[in-house]
Amino acid sequence: MLTFYYAPGTCALASHLALEYAGAPYEAVRLDFRNQQQRSPEYLRVNPKGRVPALVTDRGAISENVAILQYVAQSFPAANLAPLDDPFLLAKVNEFNSYLASTVHVNHAHKGRGYRWVDAEDTAAIEAMKKKVPQTMAESFTLIEEKMLQGPWVLGERFSTADLYLFTIAGWLEGDGVDVQRFPKVAEHMARLAAAPQVQKVVAAQKA
Incomplete structure (x- = not known):
């Protein structure tokens, strides 16, 4: 267990x-x-x-x-949940998941955890990081929408863990001041997963 x-x-x-x-x-x-x-x-x-x-x-x-x-x-x-039989596609899954972890999540974290990068007493820097979040999250999702999400899943026709990770991070967009409808492929991807019994x-x- x-x-x-x-x-x-x-x-x-x-x-x-x-x-x-x-x-x-x-x-x-x-x-x-x-x-x-x-x-x-x-x-x-x-x-x-x-x-x-x-x-x-x-x-x-x-x-x-x-x-x-x-x-x-x-x-x-x-x-x-991953293309274990295909080294290239498996690398693409890890590439996508690593981007979400190392870049997109960090963009989001600047909204509520700016103290990781500057002293908590530096309120001007904290506020500057918060202000930047809608821009950096939108930029990241523009890249995902236009270059990385092959559709209907991240790898195209093959479902993978990358889709579960994307669903998770995309769920933060509204709270980050970004309208997910700016990204039709991402919005459709979210809706499809939200309807899945495992997700529910x-x-x-x-x-x-």
């Missing part, structure tokens, strides 16, 4: 969805960020970074969506 740690509204949704799509045996453990549960000694023993997601396996814990998504895809190959199950569980 796998143990999966998450917090609602975070990027951990991507890995949570992957576990559900894979049909993996797992227990989902919600962390209360408001009460700093991610900084508790118990959780820091699982993930010293104090962040989500984290997945505990029989060989130890794994953190970071990119790593967890590939682990799930490789551990449950029958679910076809996980989203409902995270809201409960």
